[in-house]
Amino acid sequence: MIQKMGDGLGERVGVFVCECGMNISDTVDVEAVREFAETLPGVVHASVNKYTCSEPGQQQIKETIREKNLDRIVVAACTPRMHEPTFRACAEEAGLNPYLVEMANIREHCSWVHTKEKAAATEKAKDLVRMAVARGRYLEPQTEMESPVIRRALVVGGGVAGIQASLDLADSGIDVVLVEKQSTLGGVMAQLDKTFPTMDCPT
Amino acid sequence: MADVARHPRIELHTLATVEAASGSVGNFKVKIRQKPRYVDVDACTACGDCAKVCPVLLPNEFEAGLMTKRAIHQLFPQAVPAAYVIDMDHCLGTNPIACGKCAEACGVHCIDYDDQEKVFEVEVGTIIVATGQDVMDPTPFEEYGYTRYENVLTSLEFERLISPLGPTLGHLIKLSDRTLPKTVAFIQCVGSRCDDGRGKPYCSNICCMNTIKDSLLIRDHWPDVEVKIFYIDIRAFGKGFEDMYKRSKAAGAKYIRGIPGEVMEDPETKELILHVENGDTGRLEEHRAEMVILSVGMEAPADMRKLQTILNLQKTPDGFYLEAHPKLLPVDAATKGVFFAGTAEGPKDVKDSVTQASAAAARALRLMAEGKVHIPAITSTIDEDLCKFCEVCAKACPYGAITVDRKTKKPAVVAEAACAGCGTCGAECATGAITMKHFTDEQIIAQVDAMLADRPEEKIVVFACNWCSYAGGDFAGVSRLQYPPTMRLVRTMCSGRVDKKFVLHAFAKGAPVVLVSGCHYVDCHYIDANRWTQKRVERLWDQLERKGIRPERLQLEWISSAEGAKFQTVMEAIEKIRRTVTPEEIEHTKKVLEKNLLEVPILV
Numbered sequence: 022m023i024q025k026m027g028d029g030l031g032e033r034v035g036v037f038v039c040e041c042g043m044n045i046s047d048t049v050d051v052e053a054v055r056e057f058a059e060t061l062p063g064v065v066h067a068s069v070n071k072y073t074c075s076e077p078g079q080q081q082i083k084e085t086i087r088e089k090n091l092d093r094i095v096v097a098a099c100t101p102r103m104h105e106p107t108f109r110a111c112a113e114e115a116g117l118n119p120y121l122v123e124m125a126n127i128r129e130h131c132s133w134v135h136t137k138e139k140a141a142a143t144e145k146a147k148d149l150v151r152m153a154v155a156r157g158r159y160l161e162p163q164t165e166m167e168s169p170v171i172r173r174a175l176v177v178g179g180g181v182a183g184i185q186a187s188l189d190l191a192d193s194g195i196d197v198v199l200v201e202k203q204s205t206l207g208g209v210m211a212q213l214d215k216t217f218p219t220m221d222c223p224t
Numbered sequence: 225m226a227d228v229a230r231h232p233r234i235e236l237h238t239l240a241t242v243e244a245a246s247g248s249v250g251n252f253k254v255k256i257r258q259k260p261r262y263v264d265v266d267a268c269t270a271c272g273d274c275a276k277v278c279p280v281l282l283p284n285e286f287e288a289g290l291m292t293k294r295a296i297h298q299l300f301p302q303a304v305p306a307a308y309v310i311d312m313d314h315c316l317g318t319n320p321i322a323c324g325k326c327a328e329a330c331g332v333h334c335i336d337y338d339d340q341e342k343v344f345e346v347e348v349g350t351i352i353v354a355t356g357q358d359v360m361d362p363t364p365f366e367e368y369g370y371t372r373y374e375n376v377l378t379s380l381e382f383e384r385l386i387s388p389l390g391p392t393l394g395h396l397i398k399l400s401d402r403t404l405p406k407t408v409a410f411i412q413c414v415g416s417r418c419d420d421g422r423g424k425p426y427c428s429n430i431c432c433m434n435t436i437k438d439s440l441l442i443r444d445h446w447p448d449v450e451v452k453i454f455y456i457d458i459r460a461f462g463k464g465f466e467d468m469y470k471r472s473k474a475a476g477a478k479y480i481r482g483i484p485g486e487v488m489e490d491p492e493t494k495e496l497i498l499h500v501e502n503g504d505t506g507r508l509e510e511h512r513a514e515m516v517i518l519s520v521g522m523e524a525p526a527d528m529r530k531l532q533t534i535l536n537l538q539k540t541p542d543g544f545y546l547e548a549h550p551k552l553l554p555v556d557a558a559t560k561g562v563f564f565a566g567t568a569e570g571p572k573d574v575k576d577s578v579t580q581a582s583a584a585a586a587r588a589l590r591l592m593a594e595g596k597v598h599i600p601a602i603t604s605t606i607d608e609d610l611c612k613f614c615e616v617c618a619k620a621c622p623y624g625a626i627t628v629d630r631k632t633k634k635p636a637v638v639a640e641a642a643c644a645g646c647g648t649c650g651a652e653c654a655t656g657a658i659t660m661k662h663f664t665d666e667q668i669i670a671q672v673d674a675m676l677a678d679r680p681e682e683k684i685v686v687f688a689c690n691w692c693s694y695a696g697g698d699f700a701g702v703s704r705l706q707y708p709p710t711m712r713l714v715r716t717m718c719s720g721r722v723d724k725k726f727v728l729h730a731f732a733k734g735a736p737v738v739l740v741s742g743c744h745y746v747d748c749h750y751i752d753a754n755r756w757t758q759k760r761v762e763r764l765w766d767q768l769e770r771k772g773i774r775p776e777r778l779q780l781e782w783i784s785s786a787e788g789a790k791f792q793t794v795m796e797a798i799e800k801i802r803r804t805v806t807p808e809e810i811e812h813t814k815k816v817l818e819k820n821l822l823e824v825p826i827l828v
Contacts, residue, residue: 100698101715102690103552120601120662129701130713134792141709148675148683148712155674159667163601166640170250170561171349172592177242177531181574182566183354184228185581186588190352191233193589198346199228200240200256205303206225208356209567212286212380214387216574217437218464 031093031121031158035066035085036150039073039098041128048132050143054097057147061154065089073098079111086115093160095153097125097146118162125153175200180208225304238265238305243343245534249561250349250597260339261309263296267334268307270298274326274335280314288381290391296326296335301389310335350561350588353545354581355531357522357567360415364422368411368518373489374400375496376516379410379434386441396446398515400494405449405514408442409498410435411484412455416521426542428521429571432459435519436468439477451477452511454484454500462573480504480511487516522571535562538692538747540786544570546747550699550786555584558691558749560597563587602645602662602717604638610657611635617649617658620720622751646750647721651760663716665723669822672730675712680734681810684711684795684802687722688783689754692743695785703788707795710802711739718742720753724764727778728820731768731813736805737777739798744782754782771816774809776801 036058040046051069058067066089070078073096085091094117096108101124109119127146135142172195176187179201187197205211215222228234240258247253278294286299293299295315298308316323317337327335359380362370370376375398377385388394398405412431415423432455439451458479460469473479481503488497498511524543532539536559538546545568548556555563565581566572572580591597604626613633618626625643628636636657638649647660656665675683688694694715700707716722719742730738740761748754758780765775779801781794 100694100701102549102695102698126698126713129698131709133701133704134706135709136704136706138709145709145712151677152671152674152712152714155670156667159664159670160662161664163661165601166599167596168248168250168599170591170595170597171347172595173346173348174350174352174588174592175242175252175254175346175348176352176354176565178354178356178566178568179228179236179238180354180356180566180577182356182568182577182581182584183352184225185578186352186354186565186585187228187234188231189582189585190589191231193585193593195233195589195592197231197234198256198348199234199236200242201236201238202241203299204238204261204309205299205305206228206236206238207300207302207304209359209380210574210577211225211300211302212288212383213574214383214390215437215441217433218462218468220437220440 029161031063031160033090033092034061034064034095034154034157035082035089035091035093036064036068036095036097036154037073037078037082038067038069038150039078039096040069040071041098042072045098045128045132048136048139048142049127049146050139053143054127054146054150058097058150058154061151063158064154066091074104074107079107082108082111083115086112086117091117093121093123093157095123095125095150095157097127097150097153099128100124100126100130120163121157121160123153123157123160125149172196173198178208179203179206181210183208225302229304229306236305239309242531242534249591252348252351252561253345254348254351255343255345258342258344260312260341261307262312262336262339263308263310264334264336265305265307267332269332270306270308271331272298272308273329273331274308277325277329279323279325280316282311282314287391288378288384290381290384349592350563351535352563352565352584352588353531353535353537353557353568354565355525355528355568357571358525360423360428360520360523362414362518362520365414365518367486368414368516369487369489369496370518373487373494373496374398375405375494375514376487376518378518378520379431379438380520382438382517386438396442396449398494404446407450407452407513408515408517409452409454409496409511409513410438410517410519412453412519413483414518414520415523417456424521424523424542426571427459430573431519431521433462433465433468433573435517436460436472438517439472440468440475443472443475443477452513453477453479454482454498455479456481456483462575480509484511522567528568535559536749536751537562538743538749538784540570541784542570544568546784546786555580555587561591600645602660603640603643604645604647604649604658604660606636606638607657607659608635610655612655612657614654616652616654620648620652620756622646622648622753644750646718646753647716648718648750648753648756651721651723652756660721663721665822668714668716668726669729671714672726672733675714676730676733676735681736681805681807682710683735684737684739684798685730685735686711686713686739686741687719687726688713688715689719689742689749690715690717691749692747692785693719693741693781693783693791696783696787696791699785699788700791701788705788705792707792708799710799711795718748718750718753719757720750722757722760724760725820725822727764728817729822731773731777732817732821734810734814736810737779737798737802739779739781739794741781741783741794744784747784773813773816777805
């Protein structure tokens with residue numbers, strides 16, 4: 022059996038299809054994707070943007086959330102590993118819980134990898150949007166916790182990199198614990214006579 | 225180095241390694257194990273009286289074995305901390321009757337043979353991993369005669385040889401007769417760009433420039449010494465590097481395109497003979513040199529595995545640590561609050577190491593300056609009424625975040641701060657008592673249903689973990705690697721979240737092929753959650769076979785975020801399998817698995 026998550030199903034989904042300059046629109050027929058998105062259950066808005074992640078693109082999302090009272094948004098653009106935080110922040114600014122954002126990756130997983138199969142890529146993009154809308158409607162608002170950060174750092178390794186990182190942190194007022202496995206700092210760097218390209222002594 | 229010792233905010237622990245760690249970003253508790261030094265660091269004046277009387281002679285590893293050290297020693301004069309240390313494996317002095325000379329000689333009485341190992345804990349908000357690299361060992365390349373011929377050295381040994389503080393006080397000599405060599409030959413790419421298993425396939429980044437530097441030093445100081453450099457191609461890509469390469473050529477260093485097949489020694493004269501096919505002329509040539517330097521590269525340290533496990537870090541196939549994103553998060557580890565600096569992340573020179581170290585410090589500072597961090601909301605929750613106290617979730621949780629007691633029938637409780645959000649507990653729970661926030665059953669099934677609503681026979685259902693396989697797909701995209709447009713990807717945080725009911729549901733909906741994909745075993749971002757994936761898929765294969773469904777239709781692949789090419793290959797291979805699945809087969813599967821269809825309100 023599966024778990025139900027209450028009855029807060031999304032009924033006012035906005036879909037924002039990105040051209041990403043030509044990165045997506047060169048391969049995927051974004052207008053066809055937009056039209057398709059409009060037909061999906063729960064979708065009340067679908068539009069196309071040149072660059073959805075740009076300031077005007079985000080502005081449009083925020084305005085649409087407010088104007089059409091959207092309860093979920095789907096951004097069909099790039100990988101969520103890149104811009105999910107962007108669109109979550111954007112939603113939050115418009116008063117929508119950031120976890121009510123879903124992305125359809127129609128760039129890395131579609132336009133860029135099926136460049137020679139435009140029709141098939143468009144069909145796939147439609148499916149990805151349909152999947153994102155279906156999942157998106159089930160998304161629930163979530164609250165993030167905050168946790169304090171101790172103002173003290175551990176640096177493991179006392180070669181040139183560990184030394185530099187320790188000094189930078191310590192000079193910025195952070196206490197540093199520097200751990201080195203040898204009996205002395207220096208690492209391989211200390212063994213070098215001269216270093217390129219300046220031919221100076223590294224120690 | 226001295227700045228570190230002086231800095232009031234830096235607490236330096238040498239002879240120390242990380243033993244264990246707990247907690248997470250903002251609040252790590254790290255256990256440090258410090259070996260005894262047997263010398264009081266603060267009291268020692270580094271006068272050296274102790275070493276003068278020490279009877280034990282050992283090779284000095286800092287001098288690449290070209291000099292000796294005593295059992296009580298300082299590796300080099302500028303060592304930090306400026307204090308001696310005893311190598312207790314070789315010291316005679318634990319029993320004062322046997323020796324004890326150094327303790328007698330020490331004017332400040334800072335030697336303590338009974339010094340003990342210390343284990344202590346530190347609490348820190350961030351961790352910078354700057355564990356460096358190992359210098360490659362050229363002994364597997366027997367054809368170069370390293371260790372067989374006295375005058376064949378590695379580039380690091382050569383570095384010590386010409387150092388004014390080194391074994392010869394900077395005089396360039398042959399080890400065989402201590403005279404100036406007439407010709408010094410450098411062989412490049414020893415151990416780097418090597419595909420035969422004896423070395424590493426990657427370019428070590430620094431060796432070309434190091435040889436160019438050495439050639440200039442030799443030609444400047446000893447203009448009569450001829451320098452010959454045998455190379456595949458010269459990689460002088462950095463700022464000021466090409467200029468240095470030109471200066472080396474202008475200074476008379478001879479560059480010969482071709483790697484010698486063999487180095488032989490004239491047993492009488494100790495002269496070294498190199499046979500090489502000159503790539504520019506196409507002719508087989510014989511060169512003679514009195515000293516051969518093997519330009520060795522860098523490799524990941526042999527002992528990095530322990531820290532990798534403790535901090536839950538990942539490695540790239542080259543053995544170095546994997547950054548969270550190759551371009552956008554180049555110094556972050558996937559483990560939040562952990563950053564990389566220097567060659568721990570990959571071969572690089574001093575300048576790049578320093579640059580990356582400053583970047584890592586800035587990234588760490590960013591968290592510490594704000595003083596707080598946001599913890600994502602993706603954790604699991606338990607429905608106490610549905611829990612049957614079976615304890616499977618507690619066993620499955622890689623973080624030990626779930627407690628449940630079968631005997632007292634105490635339902636499962638999740639410690640949300642400890643939960644990392646992999647969802648393995650949810651996939652293993654047979655009663656549906658566990659809900660994974662933001663990756664609920666309904667959300668995932670809704671995606672599968674949407675995907676398979678039209679022409680399911682043309683679709684490949686791919687479950688991919690966020691960190692590796694999904695990112696591997698991103699990398700294939702960034703690299704423009706083309707593959708068949710039939711696959712559709714469902715993202716979960718970890719492959720451990722992929723419940724067997726999702727797979728059976730997809731087949732019952734008419735999917736021809738299902739792929740479950742996650743991080744490589746050692747790379748799992750949730751410690752070892754993907755071992756549960758493996759077990760689950762193995763059980764599914766048995767189950768499918770019993771039901772007369774080809775197990776081949778369910779695939780399991782481990783794809784890392786760096787493996788865009790593998791992602792492409794896997795998609796091509798799976799498309800081939802899809803083409804073998806007949807409509808009759810799909811109909812049969814749908815009928816057999818009818819009971820496994822899950823009811824989710826129809827949305828498509």
